[in-house]
Amino acid sequence: MTLEIITHEALLPIRHGFFTRKGGASSGIFAGLNCGHGSSDQTEAVAINRARAAAAMGATPDDLACVHQIHSADVVSVTRPPGAPARADGLVTATPGLVLGILTADCQPVLFADPTARVVGAAHAGWRGALSGILEATLDAMETLGARRANTVAVIGPSISQRAYEVGPEFLDTFLAEDPAYSRFFAGGEDDRMHFDLPGFGLHRLREAGIGRAEWTHGCTYSDPERYYSYRRSVHRHEADFGRLISAIRL
Numbered sequence: 001m002t003l004e005i006i007t008h009e010a011l012l013p014i015r016h017g018f019f020t021r022k023g024g025a026s027s028g029i030f031a032g033l034n035c036g037h038g039s040s041d042q043t044e045a046v047a048i049n050r051a052r053a054a055a056a057m058g059a060t061p062d063d064l065a066c067v068h069q070i071h072s073a074d075v076v077s078v079t080r081p082p083g084a085p086a087r088a089d090g091l092v093t094a095t096p097g098l099v100l101g102i103l104t105a106d107c108q109p110v111l112f113a114d115p116t117a118r119v120v121g122a123a124h125a126g127w128r129g130a131l132s133g134i135l136e137a138t139l140d141a142m143e144t145l146g147a148r149r150a151n152t153v154a155v156i157g158p159s160i161s162q163r164a165y166e167v168g169p170e171f172l173d174t175f176l177a178e179d180p181a182y183s184r185f186f187a188g189g190e191d192d193r194m195h196f197d198l199p200g201f202g203l204h205r206l207r208e209a210g211i212g213r214a215e216w217t218h219g220c221t222y223s224d225p226e227r228y229y230s231y232r233r234s235v236h237r238h239e240a241d242f243g244r245l246i247s248a249i250r251l
Helices: 043-056 127-132 134-144 169-178 180-185 198-208 231-236
Strands: 015-019 075-077 090-093 099-104 108-114 119-125 153-156 186-188 194-196 213-216 245-250
Touching: 015 043, 015 108, 043 099, 043 245, 075 134, 090 099, 090 134, 099 108, 099 119, 108 134, 108 198, 108 245, 119 127, 119 134, 119 245, 127 134, 127 169, 127 198, 134 198, 153 198, 169 180, 169 194, 180 186, 180 198, 198 213
Parallel strands: 075 090, 153 213
Antiparallel strands: 015 245, 090 119, 099 245, 108 119, 108 153, 186 194
């Protein structure tokens, strides 16, 4: 099966892609393009999937730089793929040919580019990372490589949508303690439950940070099992594990 790669005109002409689960070598609950070594999928299948994603980016697996994601605001600047992935949630580079990769399964995959300065970035932004400042930290790291915030574009890929993201009162309280105005990203649910707008929050943080342009591709990871992996859906289905989608960008 052919790989399915979502792109956005805002990032062009920079080569990039938000990969769906279509076209991979994994089977069972991981069926498709599972690129997560952290899953219990077969190591060989994950390696094949990552090689296919790298090839689609015009690169080899050796050109693919990823991080060990920890829901932080930590960003690393890379000039070559690290031997042992750093513990971080963002990467930036000005090195041509190096592919930055982020893995997600409901969280926001965010790709950044300043096409004039020739600097790119990628971030894994779940609610915790977004609230802690991973998006702003990625912009800061890009600026150290010569990017200008006003010239930088960021695109959020498929993520869990508000209608599928039910949370409890403690979750809401965490956001209101940071800024009472964040109540705008919550809609009422049943009883004491709320629905959180993760992509909307990500767009807000990016725009407040002074980025030149911020967009969302749309697409709900929870609601479209044919195209996307979803951690929350796997929990609701009582599945033993879940696959990870890859999003990538390169100069």
